[in-house]
Amino acid sequence: MDKGRTMGNQLKKFFDSPVSLNLMYIPALLLFGIFIYYPVIQGIQISFTNWNGYSPHYSFVGLENYQYMFTDIRTYKVIINTLIYGLGSTLFQNILGLAYAVFLNTNLKGRGIVRTIVYFPVIVAPIIMGYVFYFIFQYDGGALNDILLALGKERIDWLGNGPRAVWLITLVNTFQYMGVSMVIYLAGLQAIPKEYLEAAEIDGASGFYKFLHITLPLLMPAITVSVVLNIIEGLKLFDVIISMTNGGPGYASHSLSTMMSDLFFAGQNAGFASALGNLMFVIISFFGISSLRFLRRKEVDL
């Protein structure tokens, strides 16, 4: 009886203290634990086995998968492709997004319509976007080849050449998501106090000087957000590749994600796929974290 009361008191005391509010993040931690942290750890284990993905029998093979990964020339090709997808789209999206934002941050009539149009592809499923561009790049009857024919030129098998397919996929991804960068930069530009630019104007600064020495430094936080998000998303690129080339011709346009999904489901090589997944994790963490640190430091410097 007495004991129950002290228990009750203690409970009440616990729930009155701010510490008890920490209970509120338990559901989130549980989900992370079950569906992310536990699989990450298991992925490391699987990468040391020759598991085929479904059989109950497998054995530990030590570093064999990693040895194979680093001696296989396909790995290097796929890493380079992944970097082009990630860093290439980041570069294009941010340069174009910033250019569009500066252009639209004027009192141009109809700029709302332009913004709506440029942002529209963001709402389309990337897998579908890939199909839409397939109609354009297709060899036989594709919209681009129709133009070449009309100009009296030879048709080109746009997606039939690996390196070109990689750049075209990068451009399609840029086309689809540059609206996000544009909108982030527009918000950043609108947050810059007009007085700064006016003061510089009185001092006789040129338009380009103002952009370089006032606008750009003040835009740094927006640049950080846009660039880091683009790098992380770009290095994960999957859907558009599947719908435009499915990694082909051969394996020439595979990214790490499409390659590992192929190895797992078509190649039934779960051990190797896991090793590749771990490599991808390391690469994305490296680029994500180092770009964040680099840009944050720049923010302080400027």
Added chain:
Amino acid sequence: MKKTLSYLTAFLISVVHLIPFYILINLAFKTRQDTNSKWIPPDYLYLENFTNVWTQSNLGVALLNDLIITVCTVALVIFVGVLAAYPLARFPTRWNNAIYTLSVATLIVPALTVLVPLYKLVVDLHGISTYWAMVLVLTTFFLPTVIFLYTGFIRTIPRELDEAALIDGCNRYEIFFRIIFPLLKPVTASVIIIIMLGVWNDYRFSLFLLQKRSVQTVPLVLSQFFSQFQNDLPLAAAGSLLSMIPMAVIYLFLQKYFVSGLAEGAVKG
């Protein structure tokens, strides 16, 4: 002169960005036998691609699946995310800061790097081709973004508000549900839109987790349809066009939330 040039640029940008959709629309309204260039719109009215793709790919069921999964995921991720964000934003002890960093850093873990073990886990839980497994997995992978956005927003709400309510006799949970929660409407609008787009258009998780035809979502059904009917492009085009309609309608009506929500989330965070 300068003004004319600006308008010309604006016009050119719009045209270039509309070309893919122009081609798509042309194609969707053509018969399979029409071999004219994709640049030339048909000079007849032909709607059968739409009715055919609707019945042949069972798009209605796919839309319903998409709707169920999207609504459940958005509701669950907001509930779990907002609960987690409150203590992380209000009581930044060393321990809580570490948990916050860990949660947001999870953003970097690409779903596909854990593809093999995650797939195995869902198989072991008998969750393949079920709504609940799909919803839980999607919720988990969108949770870092949601925690990030809500924590950032709650930090901007003055603490005096909590303290005043505490003096008035509210307990800490009442403060959260009665005072803080209603103030989160603006950021919730952004969260709903970001997550809704991500879930509705998801392909990578659906591809692995939704194997039965009866639970498959629109992107998945269309991608299978596309490889199946690769020589009937007008049909595929009609399917692609139909699949864009729901989000396009929402976008056109709630445009300001799409654009401002995303940008504010990014700039303030």
